[in-house]
Amino acid sequence: MSLERINPEELSPATGFSHAVVASGGRLVFLAGQTALDGAGKVVGGTLPEQFEQALANLLAALAGAGGAPADLARVTVYAVDVADYRDCAPELGRIWRRLAGREYPAMAVVGVVRLWDETALVELDGLAVLP
Template sequence: MSAERINPPDLSPPTGFSHAVVATGSRVVFLAGQTALDTDGNIVGDTLPEQFERALTGLLVALEAAGGTPADLARVTVYATDVADYRAHVSGLGRIWRRLAGRDYPAMAVIGVVRLWDERALVELDGFAVLP
């Protein structure tokens, strides 16, 4: 994939995301929402950072199985049951992101939700990638 990350100087400086991503490639991979489920279908982790790491890992495992890498991510949406808690942990979540996915940030949004499918889930990530 060729990805051009665009961050216009007329917008606020992006931290942990890109304002726009122009992606060219031959395959688009749509990634289903991932929460902190283990292989037995149980939510693991009691804190938002623990669950975020597990959900991001799941997203990246699905992406890799489709032939992609974190640099191929064009868009990721984060659904959080407590946006204030997400903001309180944003530095640590950024470190988790960089360790697992690097610094090629996709276009991103964080959306507050009342609850997720599994009542114990605190966060869910979905997205799409463009592969060469």
């Protein structure tokens, strides 16, 4: 299995994401949306960075349960109830990402939403990974 991250020079610099990811020779893992739920099913954290960290940890736990690692992520979609807050917190969110998932960035998108399934959730992440 291999993931090739592609960031053409004619596109804006890819900071914290890859413009394209080519996957070959592996098995697909579709990762359900994860919010900042703890093991008891309660949303934890009152700030976007706190919730982002828990949601990302949950996504990575689901990936690990399928036998994968952060570098296997090919695509992640972030759903945020406040995109302006997400942009303001982007440097801190990037530090959280690098600490938990490293510097191999998947193709990513941030989508603004009115609300999430859990009413107190500020952010949700889902993804696609390619495992050997």
